Amino acid sequence: MIVAACGGPPGTPEDALRTWVTNGEVAAEEKNRSELLNMISENYVDARGNDRKQIGDLLQIYFFRQNSIALLTRIDSIEVSGETAATVTLTIGMAGIKGSALGINADAYKFEFELAKPDEDWLLIGARWAALGQNLR
């Protein structure tokens, strides 16, 4: 019963997407870059001109240092269309040990993730982000 409760397949697409977000948060806090990259489509592209490799490089910035990273994540909305495409909007704050010494801005950021489900797993295919109160780009 416990196995079924913990390991069973997620029910709705919304459930799966919430799990996707949680997995991403855990992977980021564990600095598991390869796990995060596995969540990103080979076809990823965004308005800043980033591709999958460049997002991987961006992630690397947070993982270069040995400092701990803790994310405070809130799912603002999940919109699913046709069960194979979704938009997830998140507000993410970052807290770290001695955040100011790390040069981390305490302000939260808004992220809008575009996801697709070509097979069994949801993959990130695009993203926009900005500090709270600024326009997403």
Add this chain to the structure above:
Amino acid sequence: MYECLGKKLLPVLLASCVLTACASTGALISAPSVDLTSVQLEKMSLSQQTFLLGFDVDNPNAFPLPVKAIEYRVWFDDEKFAGGATEGNFTIPERGRDDFTISVDLDFLSTAAQLSSLLQRGVPDTVNYELEGRLTVDIPFARPLPFFSSGVVDVQGKGF
């Protein structure tokens, strides 16, 4: 007794070392160094002067820095010369250099003091400068990166 105390203290000491190691690592992004490399008097009229300030920026990080905005203040011979903010749209390569130019328009009436210090005896060949400012990078959660430099810079007057 000491052996027992040692066994109890060892995990605490180890934990302290780990915590110290965590806390002593540096900032997420190392601040780039920015130098003023040229001052060019581009246009000069009775009412307005346009200077082009050339900057070199050096990225010490092992990743590129996408620059979104630049705030700067420049002093020549200890006199405030210009300051402002401008949008940036360039990326400094990892462990590499790039340069950028900022156009500064000065109104002669309101900036006579600054100009007189620079142009007192015509356009000088060089001038002492101090530069400070901040680079805003397009990296989530990154704070603006401060910079400061001083030195001597060439002044080009285009025949003025």
